[in-house]
Amino acid sequence: MNLDYIFRRRSIRKYTDKPATDRQIKYILEAAMAAPSAHNFKPWRFIVIRDRETLDRIARVHPHARMLFQAPLGIVICGDISISPERWDQDCAAVTENILLALPIRRRVDRVSPAQR
Ligand SMILES: Cc1cc2nc3c(=O)[nH]c(=O)nc-3n(C[C@H](O)[C@H](O)[C@H](O)COP(=O)(O)O)c2cc1C
Numbered sequence: 001m002n003l004d005y006i007f008r009r010r011s012i013r014k015y016t017d018k019p020a021t022d023r024q025i026k027y028i029l030e031a032a033m034a035a036p037s038a039h040n041f042k043p044w045r046f047i048v049i050r051d052r053e054t055l056d057r058i059a060r061v062h063p064h065a066r067m068l069f070q071a072p073l074g075i076v077i078c079g080d081i082s083i084s085p086e087r088w089d090q091d092c093a094a095v096t097e098n099i100l101l102a103l104p105i106r107r108r109v110d111r112v113s114p115a116q117r
Pocket of ligand 1: 009010011012013064065
């Protein structure tokens, strides 16, 4: 089994202007939601942000998210505490890792038909 995609994962904080397609984002979110969750509650919610002003506003208030000033897109991962008050944070960590591992392959998504997925 080739685990290179795990060993090659890196935090990237510089971005190109090329926008992600809806199809790429959908595929990434599907990969996210393939994560395990406590009691299978799946308490995650996602907010996909493309709006420049909204990304800039988050970058201004979040001291560790300055890279959003350059990023063309952000995904806010939210945990619904009414669904999983005890384990939402662990479940959201699992979906986050899935997203991080899925991102490097997003360029290949548009070459794969839905039937092949
Ligand atoms: C729980 C957690 C929170 C993190 N928060 C931030 C963050 O707010 N801003 C950021 O730029 N990186 C953040 N990171 C990324 C780490 O800085 C990064 O994973 C670490 O420096 C190792 O680098 P690598 O991801 O390239 O291996 C976070 C990582 C984890 C696991």
